[in-house]
Amino acid sequence: MNTRRRHAAIRALILGLAVGNAVWLGIAVAEPGQSQIIRYSPGEYAPIALNSATGTYQEGASFDPLVCAEQPCIELLHNIFEPLVTTSPDHEIEPCLAVKWERLDETTFRFELRRGVRFHNGERFDAEAVRFSLQRASNAYGGTAWFPRLEGVVVVDPYTVDVKLSEPDSLFLYRLSNIGLIVAPLEFRRVGASEFGHNPIGTGPFKFMNWDADKREVILERNDDYWRVSYPKIERLVYAYMDQERALEGLTDGRLDIIRRLNPRKTTRFMRLGVGKVVKAWLPQLVLGTFNLLKPGTPLLDVRVRKAINLAVNRDHLIRYGAIGNGRLFGGYTVPGDPNGAELPPVLFDLEQSQRLLADADLPGGLTLSMMVATEVPPQIEKIIAVSLNRIGISVNVKRVSEAEFLEELYLPKFKSGGAPSFDILLLSVPAGTIFHAAMIPMTLLYSREPNESAIHDEKIDEIYLAGLSTYDRDEGRQIWRRLEEYVATNHLLFFGYQERAVFGTNDRLRFTPRTLMTFWDAYYEPKGREALGPSN
Numbered sequence: 001m002n003t004r005r006r007h008a009a010i011r012a013l014i015l016g017l018a019v020g021n022a023v024w025l026g027i028a029v030a031e032p033g034q035s036q037i038i039r040y041s042p043g044e045y046a047p048i049a050l051n052s053a054t055g056t057y058q059e060g061a062s063f064d065p066l067v068c069a070e071q072p073c074i075e076l077l078h079n080i081f082e083p084l085v086t087t088s089p090d091h092e093i094e095p096c097l098a099v100k101w102e103r104l105d106e107t108t109f110r111f112e113l114r115r116g117v118r119f120h121n122g123e124r125f126d127a128e129a130v131r132f133s134l135q136r137a138s139n140a141y142g143g144t145a146w147f148p149r150l151e152g153v154v155v156v157d158p159y160t161v162d163v164k165l166s167e168p169d170s171l172f173l174y175r176l177s178n179i180g181l182i183v184a185p186l187e188f189r190r191v192g193a194s195e196f197g198h199n200p201i202g203t204g205p206f207k208f209m210n211w212d213a214d215k216r217e218v219i220l221e222r223n224d225d226y227w228r229v230s231y232p233k234i235e236r237l238v239y240a241y242m243d244q245e246r247a248l249e250g251l252t253d254g255r256l257d258i259i260r261r262l263n264p265r266k267t268t269r270f271m272r273l274g275v276g277k278v279v280k281a282w283l284p285q286l287v288l289g290t291f292n293l294l295k296p297g298t299p300l301l302d303v304r305v306r307k308a309i310n311l312a313v314n315r316d317h318l319i320r321y322g323a324i325g326n327g328r329l330f331g332g333y334t335v336p337g338d339p340n341g342a343e344l345p346p347v348l349f350d351l352e353q354s355q356r357l358l359a360d361a362d363l364p365g366g367l368t369l370s371m372m373v374a375t376e377v378p379p380q381i382e383k384i385i386a387v388s389l390n391r392i393g394i395s396v397n398v399k400r401v402s403e404a405e406f407l408e409e410l411y412l413p414k415f416k417s418g419g420a421p422s423f424d425i426l427l428l429s430v431p432a433g434t435i436f437h438a439a440m441i442p443m444t445l446l447y448s449r450e451p452n453e454s455a456i457h458d459e460k461i462d463e464i465y466l467a468g469l470s471t472y473d474r475d476e477g478r479q480i481w482r483r484l485e486e487y488v489a490t491n492h493l494l495f496f497g498y499q500e501r502a503v504f505g506t507n508d509r510l511r512f513t514p515r516t517l518m519t520f521w522d523a524y525y526e527p528k529g530r531e532a533l534g535p536s537n
Helices: 003-019 070-077 127-141 172-179 185-191 193-198 244-252 264-273 303-312 315-322 351-361 379-390 403-417 440-446 459-470 474-490
Strands: 037-041 048-051 056-059 085-087 093-095 098-103 108-113 150-157 160-165 206-212 217-222 236-240 258-260 277-291 327-329 367-374 394-401 425-431 494-506
Touching: 037 244, 048 070, 048 403, 056 403, 070 403, 085 172, 093 098, 093 172, 108 127, 127 150, 127 160, 127 185, 185 193, 244 258, 244 264, 244 494, 264 277, 264 494, 277 440, 303 351, 303 379, 303 494, 315 327, 315 379, 315 494, 367 379, 367 403, 379 394, 379 425, 394 403, 425 440, 425 494, 440 459, 440 474, 440 494, 459 474
Parallel strands: 037 236, 037 258, 367 394, 367 425
Antiparallel strands: 048 056, 085 093, 098 108, 108 160, 150 160, 206 217, 217 236, 258 494, 277 425, 277 494, 327 494
16 A cells, blocks of 8 residues: 555544544444535436446546546546636636636637645646646547647746647637646656546545445545645545435435435425425526437428427426426526526427427328436426427437436447437436536537537537637627527527526535535535534525
């Protein structure tokens, strides 16, 4: 056992003895104000990564930020690693590992870095770490829609770095806040990519300890040398992956301290038990669907069919019976209040027009569609949609999929064989706040000239999207992004859904800040008999 791991084990043992052997076994209640442990269940599916040997996605295969895939991993890693900049709730770019930045010309950004920051292994954070990490991100993602191609990263001095893009990119800082996580370059070179993925080293508030495949848990420990003075307050953070029912049981009997996606049908019962509280927040999380227009011969290429599908569904029913009131409607793909959003009205339910459109499309022999549904989407939503479409003569075969199945169904056909995915409609719960900008949905689900999750090819979308990327003028950009959303809505290129309200169940004394990417650097337990001084929930 190396020195770092041995010291970590000793600290863990001391902590375990302090709060009892049951905590050491991972089954006891974390006592607020004493052990300062948070056991958090974000959902059923653990972080996954592509196993290059098998060609399949596997849980815990890597925690390298450029290998580990999708929301469960991105959220976890933002507790371990940090970007140069982050985004505020009002869509503004804020400092993180960079304290200042400026755009020198159309393609060059200069960053002044935060001094005195150390990686978890004691390695110094500096311009070389930024150069190594961003160049590596460009090599991995620069040929995709998620990250720009970089011409180079120049170390000006130990705490100043110039990033040179291959072309203008108005989303660059937003992309940095998500994918541009900074890794420890000396450690990465020393151990190699594979080992680094099993023992990741960042500058974040928590240090990676281990992945327990049997328990499906990731154990993180407080970074005592974190640059935010007096933070984090929490000694240990445990990510525990399980389904909603088990998570609620764990929260009720004290084995968990916070769960995400508390079943809204169970909130009243949970509150009556008097063992915790419910915290709700409007985060940029969207339930919407994408139509697969790449599938050869698909009737969805006809805008009348897509419009008929949108008009056939009563979205008030989605909110009332599917989300149990924890949602609000919108007409495009941006959340209310987005400064770059078109502020479109919700799609109106019109069964008669829907039927006429489908009749005009003159489809031979009726229509049967396959709908792939991410597990984060409430089951009642897919049922409402399926019943609604059946009323206009469309049969729907529903398949709920895990993160791994979703990636294998969507990515692998496109990126391995160059073929089209097999589904007709993909229904998602999209964390639009991972890149907190109106371009998030176009970037991931609509733009087609670079690899992403898009299942359509529309030259007009690509043209408007690239125009938005090319301008740094806020007013001009706002008009472009609004025009793009209007075009998508007019042509019904998405199934338009609703914004989810995040519902957390928590320990009574836990104080935290609800975020799209849940980080716990500012979380703490309120001592008995004292008022909270931090996040007010």
